[in-house]
Amino acid sequence: MFRTALRNVLAHKARLLMTVLAVMLGVAFVSGTLVFTNTISDAFQNSSAKGFDHVDVAVRPRAQEAKGDRVAQRPALSRKLLEQSAKVPGAASAIGVVEGFTALADKHGALVGDGFRTEGGNYWGDKDPRYPLTRGTAPHGPGQVALDAETARRAGYRVGDTVRISVDGPVLTPKVSGIFTTDDGNVAAGGSLTLFDTATAQRLFGKPGTYDEIDVEARPGVTQSALKARLDRALPHGLVETTTGRRLADDQAKAIADSMSGLRQGLLVFAGIALFVGTFIIANTFTMLVAQRTKELALLRAVGASRRQVTRSVLVEAFVVGAVAGVTGLGLGVGIGAGLRSLMGSLDVTVPDGPLVVTPGTVAAALAVGVLVTMLAAWLPGRRAAKIPPVAAMSSVHARATTKSLVLRNTVGALLAAAGVAVVLAATRMSGDSGQAPMGFGAVLLIIGVFVLTPLLSRPLIAAAAPVLRAFGVAGRLAPQNSVRNPRRTAATASALMIGLTLITGMTVMAGSLQTSIDKMAAAAIRADYIVSMANGNELSPDVAKKLAAADGVTAASPLRNAASRIGGRTEFLTGVDGATIGKLTDLPVRTGSFTVARDRVVVDEKTAKSYGWKAGSAFTVAYEDGRRQRLTVAGTYDGNELIRGIMIDNAVLTPHLSDPGDMQVMVKTSGGASPSAKDKLVKALGANPAIKVQDKKDLSQQIAQVFTLILNMVYGLLAMAVIVAVLGVINTLAMSVFERSQEIGMLRAIGLDRTGVKRMVRLESLVISLFGGVLGIGLGVFFGWAAGELVGARMPTYELVVPWARIAVFLLLAGTVGVLAALWPARRAARLNMLSAIKAE
Template sequence: MFRTALRNVLAHRARLLMTVLAVLLGVAFVSGTLVFTDTVSAAYEKSSAKGFDDVDVSLTPAWKDGEEQTELTPALLGRVAKTDGVASAVGGVGGFTALADRNGDPVGDGWQVRGANYWGTDDPRYPLTEGHAPEGGGEVALDAATAERTGYRVGDTVRLSVDGPVLTPTVSGIFTTDDGTVAAGGSLTLFDTATAQRLFGTTGRYDEIIVTADPGVGQSALTAALRKALPEDTVEMTTGAELAADQAEATASSMDSLKQTLLVAAGLSLFVGTFLIANTFTMLVAQRTKELALMRAVGASRRQVTRSVLIEAFVVGVIASVTGLLAGIGIGAGLRALMDSFGANFPDGPLVVGGGTVGAALAVGVLVTMLAAWLPGRRAAKIPPVAAMNSVHAAPTTRSLVLRNTIGSLVTAAGVAVVLAATTMDDATGAQAPMGLGAGLVVIGVFVLTPLLSRPLIAAAAPVLRVFGVSGKLARQNAVRNPRRTAATASALMIGLTLITGMTVAAIGVQQAIGRMASDSVRADYVVSMAGGGVLSPDVEEKLAGADGVTAISPMRNAYSTVDGRDEYLTGVTGSAFGKLTDLPVTDGAFTIGGTRVVVDEDTAGRHGWRAGSTFTAVHEDDARQKLTVAGVYEPNEMFRGIMLDLAALAPHQDEPGDMQVLVKTADGASGAAKDGLEKALGDSPAVAVQDKQDISEEIAGMVTMMLNILYGLLAMAVIVAVLGVVNTLAMSVFERSQEIGMLRAIGLDRAGVKRMVRLESLVISLFGAVLGIGLGVFFGWAAGELVGSRLTTYELVLPWGRIAVFLALAAVVGVLAALWPARRAARLDMLSAIKAE
């Protein structure tokens, strides 16, 4: 049986090529993902470990019950430096620092742009390659990668900002670093220690003390000596080895989301490929029915017949897995190069192909192929030899069809019920699991029902197909001749389009909801915030208030407090102006902020049982108690929520105030001139973003578009596999119908008519799968939107008809392209040889 199986593989090389390609693509994607993420993770881990070469122990403030136990002062630094076994002790501070390039655009992105202090003239963390260490507030040093990207040299003047106001220091030096954020495309700007402490709000203290041990002193011994020398439990001590391990773990964790996303896409490709593999083996087994029946007649058991099919699948799986692994290694290397070309700037390191990657590639490819081939093999083994030789087994029994349709209907109904139930749940997070389960059941149920659905949906295309005459009529009949095969082929395309349509519907709804929220609830012309998401200096509001044309302005300043034993965040605003800058629906009382009168959102009011006129006591950061009165209750949204009070009441209780946003209204509304005026008032700071409502909407739209484009790219692999499925089905269908095609040619159907028949059949199957996929996608998009709507009140279902039309058009293109080779092959059949074929 083993030799027979091998002969069958070799005898049907051309027919199995598509199956090998389907498995190969899926395995290549899986192994390529693993190679890429392992390579990048290893490079970051190596870079991180090197970055901690000069760190034996790191000291940071200890926290207990939300309070800092001690400050890292120069006096404490001196005690550390005098401890036995300490070679050197360095105090470090740092934070967000936006640097502008020569065109005034920010360098790096968000949290990846940092500033820190340079300690002395020989700081081992940042060896200088040019110039000298920064001295005073008028000098900075730049990392070599940033200097190369921006073209800055020693002696150049740069523009930067830490919390809004612009600084224009001179570049005193260029240094190298193994900092992972710099390797990832960020920037690192160094100040002298006194300047860094002043800019980052840590005057007279440090964020961290870095300790290096004397030669021969281990990290554990140094930690023990420091514990004896310092007050107990006042500082956290972490060894350099632990820091490197933590950094490696953080790197691996940050790569997990990317790895999971890529692996999900690879899994979808394999899932779609499973339909292709099962379809291929079903057709191959059907074509060898008499051969298998003869084997049964001469003594082969059912188990042996099934085993022979599984051996074929095993051989195909091994070949596809090995070639897929090799292709995956190339994909991994290509992904890294592609990401680098997009500016990802990963650290240097060798290509990593781990044993886990090899094992996963082989296991996935072989198991998927054998599982997909098991059912056709088992079905073939159950056919009685005499019935098989007479081909009376071909048509499925009425009982089997009724059973299949009943099961499909029940599973689909159960899935729809679970999805609908999930949309009514109050907890959106808790509803995700049941919704995922329901969606899975719906997809499985529709797949089971697809043969039943194929006849009426394909019949609906009959009026259009009649335009093509005999070729159109034959194409429709061929498409419904074997509903199971048509269903399996269309289902592969259905899965891909379900996901694409569902994500598009949900994402565009969210995009428009956020844009609508900004336009409905914000009367301000501009929202000013930090580009990196940090806090703005109070100086920003003062400078904006003095700009020409500003008629109303209010910062939004967050502060921590405790109310009735609960942690609550207060938002300080300019009470007299805030009502002119926002439009928040009031459900109780009036939107009045001033003195000790505050407004609260419905959720907060509900938790505490408040209404207009209620009073409560807030405990501020400085432990001062303040009695406040609820003037009104408003409807919250993603931009505005919580307790809002006047800044005059909040400011006395804050040591280091910082604004999250500043809302600005101008006399002439939003315009290019007004925006330029505000940016000029801030000194064209690279750290501050001045956005009108259109800017906010475009930013959100850009993020959604980028996310969708990434997902479209990842799902393209599944669509490619689905295309192979259509090609495979048509090729084998042409092979099975060789005699029929020969007869059609003999009675007058020309080659062009044969090609047209195959193309139309392919087009009908592809559009059938597209209609099912788009229908399911819209349903899932609506369901996901219901969950989003429970938290985003402005969400409404938006059907992107333009994109849906594009998806249908692409499905039609897929059908036409997939039919090119099978149609050409059918048209070139020799009619006499085809008529004589069995």
């Protein structure tokens, strides 16, 4: 039986090629994902580990717990602590580390690197072991800086060039004194690092005489754990905490691995979709192969082969196909991993140097996925073939599915689909994240139910297209009949395309609806023409609000200043605003009372008010950052949203209690409204600062929607794999259908149907099957998009379902194009059949 199985594989090489390709693509996606993420993760981990070569123990301030009304504070590390650390027995040296956000502009005035990774720090003395100089000298004084080599290369800076930078104030124009190399992970990820001398860094970052961290290096022969124990005994207990360099490297490596796990899981989900779609093709292929060999299998049963041996022979064929697909898919996956890494480089995303990582786990996963998926998909056709009695197989009485089996299938499918719809609808009524898992479970049930029901659904839906197809003559009348002749095969083929289009349509509906909702939110809640903020999300200097208020054409401006406080034993953030102008800059629906912010009167969003049991007129006591207490009155409550919410208090009341006030953003209204000239005036008023963003409402909504757009584009790109697999499935089905109907096609040719008519018949059959899968996928996608929107709408009052009809029409056109392209080879093959040979075929 083993030799027979191998001979069958070799005898049907052309028929199994599409199956091998389908499995190979899925395996390639899985292995490529693992190779890519392992390579990037390993490169970043090795790079970050090098960054701790000169750190045996790091001393950091210990956050003080909040007690009573006191707000938690983080103590600073003084010069005295630095000197104590350096004098501990076993310490070779101690370096004081100062860090902060530093925006660096390129030669065109644009911000270099990602806004969240444009960092600044201090260069220790004349020779900092952390940052080896490759050119120039160490920075000295406020007029000099040193740049990392990668940033200097990207921005085109050399030693002696003047650069524009901003920390937390006006634009500075120091000169580049030196270029250094670094293993900093932020730089490796595409950010920038600008270094000042220590005194300048402390002054610019608002930390005069203090440090963010003290890095201690051990003398030869002293272990990191021994040095840590000595530092713990020597330094003030409770004020600082110590961590070994090895622990820091391990923690950073874990953080990098965790950050990569999200990307890996996302990519593997789409790889799973490709494999899931491929499973239908594999099952379809083996079902047809087994059906074509029923007499051969019956003869084996008649000469003594058992049912188990027949099933085993089919599984052996599947094992061979899966192993071949797994090996070739692994090789292709390694190429995909290398290609993705090169693509990141071409997109100007910096990745640390390192070898391509192909772990034993990746190899095992690729082979296991290829073999297991293929064998699981082939098991049911093999088992079904083994159960057919030899006499029945030889007389072909088994060919049609019994009424009982069809009724059972339709009943199971209807129950699964109904259960899926019920679970999804129930999930839409749940709040928050609690509905996500039930909705996902319901979606899976519904997709499986529709797949089981597709043979039943194929007849009425394909019959609906018959009147249109009659315009193509005899070929148009025969195509729908051929499509529903074997509804199970048609269903399996259409389902492959259905799954891909379900996900694409659902994501498109969600993204379009969210974009519209965000636009409505910005338009409804904000009257301001511009929102001014830091590029990295940090706080703005209070001077920015003053400059904007005094700028030409500005009619109203208000900073939004966040500050921690204690209310009823809970930490609550207050939002400081300009009470006189905030009403002109926002348009928030007032639930109770009035929107009045002045002296001891505040406004609170409805959700926060309910959590405390407040309403208009309620009074409460707040403890500020400095520990002082004040009695405040709720003037009114309003409907908050993702852009504006919380407790609003007048800055004139809040600011005196803050040690280091800073603004998250400044809202600005101009006399002529938003326009390029008004924006240009604001940018110039701020000194063309690269660290500061000036955005109108459209820019703001686009920034928020960028995340959804990025995810959607990834979905389109990744699900292209599933569509390719679906194309292979259609080709496979048509090719085998042509083989089965050779005699019929020969008879059609003999009675007058020309080659063009045969080609048209096969193409229309393919088109009908593809459009059938497309209609099902688009219908399910719109339903899932609506359901997910209902879940999101509970937290976003402005949410509105938007069905992108134009894109849906494109998706339907895509499904039709898939059908036309997939039919090219089978149609050509059918037209070239020799009619006499075909008529004699069994």
